[in-house]
Amino acid sequence: MPTTARWAATLTLTATAVCGPLGGTALAAPGPGPSALYAPSALVLSVGHGHSAATATAERAVTLNCAPTASGTHPDAPRACAELRETGGDFDALSVRAGAMCTKQFDPVVVTVDGVWQGKRVAYERTFANECVKNSYGMNVFTF
């Protein structure tokens, strides 16, 4: 942990210890939470068959946390987070997997991404011609 982060953590803990009892009940204390140390990145990705999220039922949904560490029910959270960090959280900027072979079958699936990326709210939706095309977009993010 860098020195500044350690100092921030120490100050936070001290402030909580000092100010906590003054705040009345524990509930009344504002509690700085992890936000004092990093901007949160927590997402839900879903996929369903159809043309748009408005009409498609979500058939699968996974969570993806990228701060402070990669976790969630996404099958490869560390790589998915790494990819998103590379694009600065821009889902349209994900690269296509090299050498992916997909049929031209039209069986559209719609992917949604909602939540927070580095403190900013995310509401993303993208439709792919079929599941294979979805999985070849980005290396890992949409493969769930």
Add this chain to the structure above:
Amino acid sequence: MPTTARWAATLTLTATAVCGPLGGTALAAPGPGPSALYAPSALVLSVGHGHSAATATAERAVTLNCAPTASGTHPDAPRACAELRETGGDFDALSVRAGAMCTKQFDPVVVTVDGVWQGKRVAYERTFANECVKNSYGMNVFTF
């Protein structure tokens, strides 16, 4: 597991075994995923200071999975999921914690909930007068 569910699981596995190789590459196979067995419930909850999510920065964000089991970075995922199951995923129907004591200080916080509840997409936003009022709404869901 009820007999029907066990049959469904068996049929799904059989279908995958029979049809998988015919689908070409592994990517091309649609892959029923967990959706064949249960409707997904995966949410991101965020909180930030302000009147509306459009203007407030998300200061904290947690994930909450409620199917097939409770997990996520929410501090009490099992209880939060139980509460949501009681209301059928209706965030407006959460009860207020009995005996909660909050000041009338106006320091609004806005909570958002996005993702999927039992296969249906969720986009919820609610503003509370202060953090204490937020934490007293519902027993555990919004206490993060």
